[in-house]
Amino acid sequence: MGRQWLHAKRAIVNLKKGQVVQKLVKEISVAAKLGGADVAANARLFAAVEKARKASVTREVIERAIKKGAGVGDEKMTLEHIVFEGYAPHKVPVIVEVMTDNNNRTSSDIRVIFRRGQLGGAGSNKFLFDHVGIVEAHHPDKASDLEAAAIECGADNFEPLTHEQNDDIPEGVAGARFTTDRTAVHAASTWLTKNGWTVITSEIGYVAKMFPELNDADRADVGEFLQELEDHDDVLRVWAAVK
Numbered sequence: 001m002g003r004q005w006l007h008a009k010r011a012i013v014n015l016k017k018g019q020v021v022q023k024l025v026k027e028i029s030v031a032a033k034l035g036g037a038d039v040a041a042n043a044r045l046f047a048a049v050e051k052a053r054k055a056s057v058t059r060e061v062i063e064r065a066i067k068k069g070a071g072v073g074d075e076k077m078t079l080e081h082i083v084f085e086g087y088a089p090h091k092v093p094v095i096v097e098v099m100t101d102n103n104n105r106t107s108s109d110i111r112v113i114f115r116r117g118q119l120g121g122a123g124s125n126k127f128l129f130d131h132v133g134i135v136e137a138h139h140p141d142k143a144s145d146l147e148a149a150a151i152e153c154g155a156d157n158f159e160p161l162t163h164e165q166n167d168d169i170p171e172g173v174a175g176a177r178f179t180t181d182r183t184a185v186h187a188a189s190t191w192l193t194k195n196g197w198t199v200i201t202s203e204i205g206y207v208a209k210m211f212p213e214l215n216d217a218d219r220a221d222v223g224e225f226l227q228e229l230e231d232h233d234d235v236l237r238v239w240a241a242v243k
Contacts, residue, residue: 019231020055021052021055021057022233023233023236024048024051024052024055024057025057025062025065026079026099026236027048027051027236028045028048028049028052028062028065028066028069029065029079030081030236031044031045031047031069032045032066032067032068032069032070033070033079036070037066037067037069039066041186042186043135043185043186043189043190043199043202044185044202044203045066046193046202047189047200047201047202047203049062049066050200051168078101080100081097081098082099082103082107084096084114085119085120085121086117086119086124086125087120087125088117088225088226088242089116089218089225090214090221091118092117092212092214092222092240092241092242093208093241094117094125094229094238094239094241095125095126095129095206095238095239095240096229096235096238096239097235097237097239098110099236100234106232106234109232109234113225113228113232116225117225126206128208128209129206129209129241130179130209131205132156132181132182132204132205132206132207133179133180133181133182133183133203133204133205134177134178134180134185134201134202134204135155135177135179135185135188135189135192135199135201135202136161136168136175136176136177136199136201137175137176137178137189137192137197137198137201138161138169138170138173138174138175138176138197138200139173139174139175139196140173140174140196141173141174142172142173142174143174146158146176149176149178149192149195150178152191152195153187153188153191153192153195154180154187154188154191155178155179155180155184155188156179156180156181157178157179158177158178158179159176160175160176161175161176161177162175166200168200168201169200178192179207182204185202188202205239206239207239208239208240208241209241210241211241211242211243212241214242219242222240222242223242226240
C-alpha cells in the first residue's frame with residue numbers, strides 16, 4: 001500500500017510539474033504577443049523566460065514559444081484573451097484572466113468552477129480593483145532600502161515580500177512588490193535590473209482596493225476555490241481581494 005501511494009504521489013507531482021511548465025510556456029507566448037520578441041526590451045517576456053529557465057524548460061521550447069507568440073515562423077498564436085469577473089465564496093471579489101483557443105469550452109469550465117461562488121458580467125467588479133503595473137523583485141542585500149528603490153524606479157507604491165509569500169524569492173533577501181502606472185512597468189523593471197535586483201514578475205494586473213474580513217475557515221474555503229481556478233490549463237492569472 002505504501003509503495004502504491006508513493007507511485008501515486010510521484011504521478012501527482014509530475015502532473016503538477018507538467019501543468020506549471022505548460023503555463024510558463026503559454027506565458028512566454030502571451031508576453032511575446034503583447035510586447036514583442038525582444039527579451040531585452042520586453043520586461044514581461046524577460047521575467048517569464050527567467051521563470052521558465054529556473055523550471056528547467058529547455059532553450060528550444062522557450063525559443064519556439066517566443067516565435068509562436070510573436071508570429072514568427074510556421075506556428076501562429078490563435079489564443080483569445082478573456083477576462084472573467086465574479087466572487088469567490090464569502091463574497092471575495094475575483095478577476096480571472098484566460099488565454100484560450102476554445103472560448104465555449106473554457107467559458108463552460110469557468111462557469112462550473114464559479115458554482116461555488118458567483119460569476120458576474122463584464123464590469124461587475126473591476127471597480128473594486130486598481131488596474132496597475134506590477135513588478136516583483138528581490139535584492140541580495142537584506143537591508144536594501146525598498147522605499148528608495150521604489151522612488152528611483154518610478155513606482156507609486158511598494159510592499160515587502162518574503163519567501164513565504166512568493167517562493168520565487170530566496171530566503172534571507174530583500175523582496176518587494178512595486179506597483180506603477182500601467183505605462184511605467186518596463187521602465188521600473190529596467191531600473192531595478194540595472195541596480196542589482198532580480199525581477200521575477202513584470203506585468204499589468206489588478207490590485208484589490210479593499211479586502212473582506214475572513215476567518216481561518218473562510219480563508220481555507222476561498223483558497224481551495226482560487227487553487228481550482230489556478231489549476232485550469234487556460235487560466236493565466238487570478239486576481240483576488242484576499243491577503
